[in-house]
Amino acid sequence: MQQRSNILVVDDEPSNVQILAEGLSDDYDITVAKNGLEAFNNAQNFQPDLILLDVGLPDVDGYEVCKLLKNHDATRDIPVIFVTARDDDDDELTGLTLGAVDYVRKPFCMSLVKARVSNQLELRHKTQLLADLAMLDGLTAIPNRRHFEVEFEKSWRFAQRKQRPLSIAILDIDYFKQYNDIFGHLQGDKCLQTVAKKISDSLVRPMDFVARYGGEEFVIILLDSDLDSTIKVAEKIRKGIESLCLKHEYPTSNSWLTVSIGVATIVPQQGDNHKELLLQADKNLYHAKSMGRNRSAQA
Ligand SMILES: [Mg+2]
Known part of the structure; x- marks a missing residue:
């Protein structure tokens, strides 16, 4: 009602x-x-x-x-x-x-x-x-990229005003293209829904925020969370997804689906650009991938 x-x-x-x-x-x-x-x-x-x-x-x-x-x-x-x-x-x-x-x-x-x-x-x-509805991702029912942009700017202004740390984690499913090739796109969609739910369930504070960033990428905003706490959250999510034991057949025939996460933290000062924080998290994600995937990396 x-x-x-x-x-x-x-x-x-x-x-x-x-x-x-x-x-x-x-x-x-x-x-x-x-x-x-x-x-x-x-x-x-x-x-x-x-x-x-x-x-x-x-x-x-x-x-x-x-x-x-x-x-x-x-x-x-x-x-x-x-x-x-x-x-x-x-x-x-x-x-x-x-x-x-x-x-x-x-x-x-x-x-x-x-x-x-x-x-x-x-x-x-x-x-x-x-x-x-316009702020939700249709497939996973978590916030979409547009919602993220609104939330990110709000969090940035808050962190700048209060001089609190603001952290971003970008998460990417490892070998997702191969997952889709092997199991088909319907199964791929289910996998995205499962991962989205696992991330949402792993975030415990009311202001923690996750959105589907695009494709198999998710972005998390952790306001008032320093680098150490953010790495802990990222690792909890990474291990949580690994422990779902979603079967993959790549890179080996008895693999589980895993994710890589790039993390970055800042206490924003006047003149800082919020896009830099995203870029840094993205760079760190790339680093996690190049170090062998199924890990989180920070600057
Ligand atoms: Mg009157």
Whole structure:
């Protein structure tokens, strides 16, 4: 079952708040703000699913609040419906141009408000599902490369601000081309799914992150993890995959499937480029391969 949605009602007139809250509280959780600043703070901190926004407010008007919301990453995607006594078409146009999804004129008909709220929440739900899907790798159901890029930049900024170590591990399945040639692509797909799951299961901290980087390559972000800890994690993953005993027939007829991992760590300074960390991990992966595979290597 879908979770109950949370609606932020912004209005300085208690009777309006009461009517809206009473009309909606059977189906939704309601939070109330009585002025523009309170509305903006509430939206940032509590991330409502939808905002019903009055235009005439005692501090900043609703249009300004909408501008603020649309200019901030944390609140940009929250749908806003204006509820206002201004019944001029130009006012409605202003509201919609500022990024509101709908406009309700006072005095309002509660069943119309309910229908509009329900439509917008449904739309938001579908949009979020699509956005989530766009960040997932279709085959392995772990994050994809696009998701990694977003996460990596976030982690980099965090590590730079807090002066904490940030580590990257790039993992590549050994002799995967031969695996596909010997067992076929369907089996190859299963192998990728198994390896993806094993890596995910091996990462224990909530902020640890793994994505399919492409083909048979996976990339792991370990925030606040120094080189020693990262090598331990990499080795745990490498051994874990080896111990799955997935049969391979290359390079010898009684081999198990193995992986090689390149690891790199940095405490990012101003002026450092996050791509360098990736390049370093990639170089180290190459090193692990050239030293005989089934190992991890660090700078
Ligand atoms: Mg008002």
